[in-house]
Amino acid sequence: xxxPKINLAISELSFSLxxxxxxxxxxxxYAKRHLRTQxxxxxxxxxxxxxxxxxxxxxxxxxxxxxxxGQLLPKKGLIERFQFRGQRNHKxxxxxxxxxxxxFQVEKMSANLYRQSFTDLERFAHNRGVFVKFPxxxxxxxxxxxxxDFEARSKDLHxxxxxxxxxxxxxxxxxxxxxFH
Numbered sequence: 001x002x003x004p005k006i007n008l009a010i011s012e013l014s015f016s017l018x019x020x021x022x023x024x025x026x027x028x029x030y031a032k033r034h035l036r037t038q039x040x041x042x043x044x045x046x047x048x049x050x051x052x053x054x055x056x057x058x059x060x061x062x063x064x065x066x067x068x069x070g071q072l073l074p075k076k077g078l079i080e081r082f083q084f085r086g087q088r089n090h091k092x093x094x095x096x097x098x099x100x101x102x103x104f105q106v107e108k109m110s111a112n113l114y115r116q117s118f119t120d121l122e123r124f125a126h127n128r129g130v131f132v133k134f135p136x137x138x139x140x141x142x143x144x145x146x147x148x149d150f151e152a153r154s155k156d157l158h159x160x161x162x163x164x165x166x167x168x169x170x171x172x173x174x175x176x177x178x179x180f181h
């Protein structure tokens with residue numbers, strides 16, 4: 001499996017939202033989880049220092065992802081696409097079955113704060129979520145990583161993600177809520 005691409009400007013990454021599922025062959029999947037409740041099913045993939053989350057409820061499908069520049073993605077089903085610049089919020093109601101909201105932020109930090117965040121998230125991941133690190137791509141002793149934390153409740157799914165880019169000493173944070181009616 002190829003190493004994730006981490007030497008890029010954060011502003012080159014995009015946050016996309018699709019009203020469809022995307023084929024796993026489009027991504028390098030380093031870790032995955034499959035959740036199933038009475039109201040919905042969710043696929044959560046760590047795809048390097050990025051992620052893909054697909055949620056299916058009734059006849060509705062919604063996929064959020066962070067994409068690399070130049071990544072080949074379909075146009076069919078694309079609802080929104082944003083570049084990572086600062087902080088952003090987004091809400092949408094697809095139908096009576098599902099509504100969705102997300103916010104994300106790009107946090108530039110000191111090397112010490114990055115290192116501490118990495119350590120804290122890795123420790124927290126021992127009890128929940130998915131933590132993937134890439135020690136072979138460390139820059140100045142700082143490792144790139146992805147941490148995907150999720151809480152599956154009967155009527156909603158909360159997902160918090162953290163993606164670390166050590167060459168820029170930056171962490172991208174997303175928080176998404178899928179709500180099922």
